[in-house]
Amino acid sequence: xxWEDLGNEACSVARxxxxxxxxxxxxxxxxxxxxxxxxxxxxxxxxxxxxIVTDRLALLVKEGVLVKVxxxxxxxxxxxxxxxxxxxxxPVLMSMFRWGDKYYAxxxxxxxxxxxxxxxxxxxxxxxxxxxxxxxxxxEVAVRAGPGLKKRxxxxx
Amino acid sequence: xxWEDLGNEACSVARxxxxxxxxxxxxxxxxxxxxxxxxxxxxxxxxxxxxIVTDRLALLVKEGVLVKVxxxxxxxxxxxxxxxxxxxxxPVLMSMFRWGDKYYAxxxxxxxxxxxxxxxxxxxxxxxxxxxxxxxxxxEVAVRAGPGLKKRxxxxx
Numbered sequence: 001x002x003w004e005d006l007g008n009e010a011c012s013v014a015r016x017x018x019x020x021x022x023x024x025x026x027x028x029x030x031x032x033x034x035x036x037x038x039x040x041x042x043x044x045x046x047x048x049x050x051x052i053v054t055d056r057l058a059l060l061v062k063e064g065v066l067v068k069v070x071x072x073x074x075x076x077x078x079x080x081x082x083x084x085x086x087x088x089x090x091p092v093l094m095s096m097f098r099w100g101d102k103y104y105a106x107x108x109x110x111x112x113x114x115x116x117x118x119x120x121x122x123x124x125x126x127x128x129x130x131x132x133x134x135x136x137x138x139x140e141v142a143v144r145a146g147p148g149l150k151k152r153x154x155x156x157x
Numbered sequence: 158x159x160w161e162d163l164g165n166e167a168c169s170v171a172r173x174x175x176x177x178x179x180x181x182x183x184x185x186x187x188x189x190x191x192x193x194x195x196x197x198x199x200x201x202x203x204x205x206x207x208x209i210v211t212d213r214l215a216l217l218v219k220e221g222v223l224v225k226v227x228x229x230x231x232x233x234x235x236x237x238x239x240x241x242x243x244x245x246x247x248p249v250l251m252s253m254f255r256w257g258d259k260y261y262a263x264x265x266x267x268x269x270x271x272x273x274x275x276x277x278x279x280x281x282x283x284x285x286x287x288x289x290x291x292x293x294x295x296x297e298v299a300v301r302a303g304p305g306l307k308k309r310x311x312x313x314x
Binding site for chain 2: 001003006007010011012013014015016017021022023026027030033034046047048085087088089090091092093094095096097098099100101102103104105106108109110111112113114115116117118119121122123124125126127128129130131132133134136137138140141142143144145146147148149150
């Protein structure tokens, strides 16, 4: 399979990865959730080429994850803001934070702490079932073909 | 920043991405959660080179996400199984399923349906707070420096 074909796969993970699966893209999205909006800030923070930043931002705008908004006239300058679709990537990002905190924080502890303003406590993210609100674990989940399944079959190897 | 330096960043997302941030790696992990265990199956399913499969599996074994276990003697053949650390990537994967289902399923509907055996209902994944169990949304979360923060600062741009 070629990389360009991923978005056409009948798999929601493959489709997601075709948009955000690039390494730098996820780090740029992390920065967006942290309030970063401007091209030069992305480039300076990641220390990568302007071409990479340009390409990744263009894809995210094309896919509606970010929106390009002028913040200054004469000359016009733009910044990039998360759309609702972009904000919906929060669970992906927070799940990565959780996994990295759990397995790679080491003796020094987690680099960031998260505080839930709603309840007033520090927290970590927990993935739960939309129907019963219990935590999801793989062995308690059954997967079956949905209406959008075309080429792929659900395999058990 | 070079790709090899990502794992040394004081950021749990960067560290996570340094392990699973490769595009094919996430698809291989998707297959692992779907019960796939053998080299040839990964290679056939993704249609990618044996070198890519070898490299990605080697990294996942080195990082303790997968464990290589013999399933046959004479000749010895191995399969790859998710460890507890690997199983803990379930929220990352399920969050990607959810996002892809929401934004890329199109008219035909989601390719896969998820059923929670615990409660008996179909579901989608919801990210919640470990302290109060409410759904997490970005505007209700405050981030501050933790004990493991070294080089990076929490930026607001």
